[in-house]
Amino acid sequence: MTIKQLSVFIENKTGRINEVTKILxxxxxxxxxxxxxxxxxxxxLRMVVSNVDLAVKILKEARFGVNVTDVVCFTLSNVPGALSxxxxxxxxxxxxxxxxxxxxxxxxxxxxxxxTDVDRCIDILTENKTELLSKANLSQI
Amino acid sequence: xxxxPTKECMSADEKHHLQSQxxxxxxxxxYHCTPFxxxxxxxxxxxxxxxxxxxxxxxxxxxxxxxLRDNYxxxxxxxxxxxxxxxxxxxxxxxxxxxxxxxxxxxSIWSEMIARCLSAYGADQNDIFSVAxxxxxxxxxxxxxxxxxxxxxxxxxxxxxxTCKQIQLMHDFGATAFASTPSYAxxxxxxxxxxxxxxxxxxxxxxxxxxxxxxxxxxxEIENKLGISAYNIYGLSEIMGPGVSHECEQKDGSHIxxxxxxxEIISPETLQSLPYGEQGELVFTTLTKEGLPLLRYRTKxxxxxxxxxxACGRTSVRMSRIVGRSDDMLIIRGVNVFPSQIExxxxxxxxxxxxYLLVIDRVNxxxxxxxxxxVRDGFYSDEITKMVELKKxxxxxxxxxxxxxxxxxxxxxxxxxxxxGKAQRVVDKRNLK
Numbered sequence: 001m002t003i004k005q006l007s008v009f010i011e012n013k014t015g016r017i018n019e020v021t022k023i024l025x026x027x028x029x030x031x032x033x034x035x036x037x038x039x040x041x042x043x044x045l046r047m048v049v050s051n052v053d054l055a056v057k058i059l060k061e062a063r064f065g066v067n068v069t070d071v072v073c074f075t076l077s078n079v080p081g082a083l084s085x086x087x088x089x090x091x092x093x094x095x096x097x098x099x100x101x102x103x104x105x106x107x108x109x110x111x112x113x114x115x116t117d118v119d120r121c122i123d124i125l126t127e128n129k130t131e132l133l134s135k136a137n138l139s140q141i
Numbered sequence: 142x143x144x145x146p147t148k149e150c151m152s153a154d155e156k157h158h159l160q161s162q163x164x165x166x167x168x169x170x171x172y173h174c175t176p177f178x179x180x181x182x183x184x185x186x187x188x189x190x191x192x193x194x195x196x197x198x199x200x201x202x203x204x205x206x207x208x209l210r211d212n213y214x215x216x217x218x219x220x221x222x223x224x225x226x227x228x229x230x231x232x233x234x235x236x237x238x239x240x241x242x243x244x245x246x247x248x249s250i251w252s253e254m255i256a257r258c259l260s261a262y263g264a265d266q267n268d269i270f271s272v273a274x275x276x277x278x279x280x281x282x283x284x285x286x287x288x289x290x291x292x293x294x295x296x297x298x299x300x301x302x303x304t305c306k307q308i309q310l311m312h313d314f315g316a317t318a319f320a321s322t323p324s325y326a327x328x329x330x331x332x333x334x335x336x337x338x339x340x341x342x343x344x345x346x347x348x349x350x351x352x353x354x355x356x357x358x359x360x361x362e363i364e365n366k367l368g369i370s371a372y373n374i375y376g377l378s379e380i381m382g383p384g385v386s387h388e389c390e391q392k393d394g395s396h397i398x399x400x401x402x403x404x405e406i407i408s409p410e411t412l413q414s415l416p417y418g419e420q421g422e423l424v425f426t427t428l429t430k431e432g433l434p435l436l437r438y439r440t441k442x443x444x445x446x447x448x449x450x451x452a453c454g455r456t457s458v459r460m461s462r463i464v465g466r467s468d469d470m471l472i473i474r475g476v477n478v479f480p481s482q483i484e485x486x487x488x489x490x491x492x493x494x495x496x497y498l499l500v501i502d503r504v505n506x507x508x509x510x511x512x513x514x515x516v517r518d519g520f521y522s523d524e525i526t527k528m529v530e531l532k533k534x535x536x537x538x539x540x541x542x543x544x545x546x547x548x549x550x551x552x553x554x555x556x557x558x559x560x561x562g563k564a565q566r567v568v569d570k571r572n573l574k
Contacts, residue, residue: 007523009516011553037525042551046523063555065521098524114523 001132002070002118004052008045009065012038020045023062029055032138033073033112035101046101048073048112048138070118073133074111074125078104083111089128095121144260144292145253148400149455156456160403161194163428168192168201171434174219177212178202178436195403198426199414203437206239209379214240219434230278231378231477238278241378242432248287250429251381254398255288258387261396261453262347262372264318266293269344271311273321273329274352274475276300280382281352281475285320288384294318301325304332311345312338320349322475323359323371327506330366345369351376351383352475354463360392375460379438380425386460391452394459401429404458405437406446409467420445422467423460441468471567473501474508476545480566483512483547486538492520492531496557502570510547512539515554 010016017036024031033048049055052068059066076082083102090097100113110133115121125132143149151159169189171178181202182188191200209217218225226245230238243251264270270289274281282300289296297314299307301321307329311319321329326348333340345367351374363371375395376383385402386395397404406421407414415421423440427433443465448458471478480499487497494515502509514535522528532549539547558565 005523007521009521009528009551009553011551011556039525039529042528044523044525044528060518063553065516065518065554067519067521067523069523098526 001072001122001134003048003073003112003133003135003138005069005071005112005114006047006049006052006055006059007067007069008047008059009067010043010045012041012043017043017045019062020059020064023058024049024055027051027054027058033101033103033110035099035112037099046099046112069114071112071114072118072121072125073138074113075131075133075137076109076111078107078109082109086111086125086128086130089124090115090121093120093124095124142260142263142265143454144257146454149257149396149457151400151456153456156399157195159400160428161196163400164195164198164403164426165189165192167426167428167430167434168436170219171436175217175434177208177217198403198405198437201426201436203412203424203439204435205439206379206441209239210237213237215242217433217435218242220244220431225432227283228278229280229283229378229382231280239379241280244431247381247430247432250401251284251384252287252291254381254384254401255285256292257398258374258384259288259292259294259318259349261387261389261455262318262349262370263390264292264294264347268292268317268347269295269297269315270349271297271299271307271314271316271319273299273301273307273319273325274383279476280376280378281320284376284382284384285349304329305336308333308336308338312343315344317344318347318349318369319345320351320374322352323350323355323363324353324474324503324506324508326350326363326367326371327359330363331505333367340368348372349374353472356462373462375463377440377442379433379435380427380440381430385425389451389453389455393451394447394461396451396455396457396459397446399457401427403428404446404460406444407439409439409441409443417446417448417458420461420464439467441466441470443467469567471499471501471569473510474545476543478510478543478545482542483539484566486535486542487512487514490535490538492517493535494554494557496559497566498557499567500570501568508571510545511550512547513550513552513557515552515557518554 030050031047035046037044096116098114102111172189224244225242227243230240272285276282348369348371360371372388374383374387376385386397388395403426405424409422423442424437427435442463444461450456487493494517498513500511535549
């Protein structure tokens, strides 16, 4: 159960992130999760959005460099040590995490991870009864 | 001091005679030893006997850098390899450099030319030269090196880079002269200030600057900051290397070593010879070269010539500063760079769109080259490290072709100008006019 993550290459210019969000808004696309990775010269916006195909199409039309990647989303109890338990599990199985981002609200925490081996990561999480999020789940968050 | 007055101060008649004699011999040689020239002369219906004096030079065919590339590596050499004792090479497009070969006599003429040049700067055997041109395939380092030795001066073979050490050794060894690009001289001046060694602790008095165009303003700045007399040296590897022309104490044009290299100015459009004083493309015929003799080699450098006798006493023809190029070659940190070299690297990479922009600037007196490229759809990654790896890959490939490093800037799709005609691919922010 993978989720399609959208990433957008942006040069470090004022207002550039906002241009992406405006275009998504104009097309009634909602963002569920969002993170920005950056270095000195450019940034990469990573998002989980309500309609990936449409988002890719309109962002390409607006001349952005975009990419779609499979990521894994899961939910946890929002308590100390919950994430650590999962990460222990993954590292024991030699799953390397390229990057991750997370947010928590109320009793649950949601995590997006980009592992090197997506399928194995899902298997491991499923075996250990971690609650994976589907696209349908996400749209309700 | 004039190193070789017999050759540097010839009367017009003597020079005409000498140049005519040497040209006849040269044409005879290339006709018989270089199939390339024999064919070119045959196409023009010329026999060696048709060249009677230097005035007949206009009948001869031109040679271009492309001819050197087409005959890579040794096709234009006029002697067997057993007589070639040195090779140099300059960077070329699509990874193919221009190779030049020297016989023992060529090298000895080259050293003598540079001894003439250094004498004209007022140097002698008491001078200690730090040579900061790169040693290697580039002609700058080794050319100057043997010239200083021929003069009888002391040479410190510093080569380029490691500015702190350059300064330390110039100080400790009591260098009285140094050779570098003019922009590196300014960089050294600043670094000296930072190093905190007062100017009086240095013995420097002469600067030998070339390998890139510079201006009177830069000369003033270098002279003020370093307290030296700064002189221009000009050359190109195809003809010999540095020392093809040099200034004298008058600093009023660069004296061409015209007993060895016959200069002409032509219109780059019509290829017709232009009279002295008019600006056009500089063309050289190597009157005495054995290894790689060239007829009417088009330098693509734009300047004018002056045949009047100089106040220094020399009668050699003088050339003005280079005011530009008749092609799109850029000189970055003293290295010749053609935009087509960069283009060839970009076109080979499947990750990149075939659009690019070169931005050249001078920051702290050092030339900086930025290459802006667009990543092709499908190669934008979600990972920073992948994008950084791509940048490194481009930088590495460019370095292997250009021999200088470039900053790579990845830009968003469609940032580059798309045009049906000739797109603006170069922005040169350096102010050298």
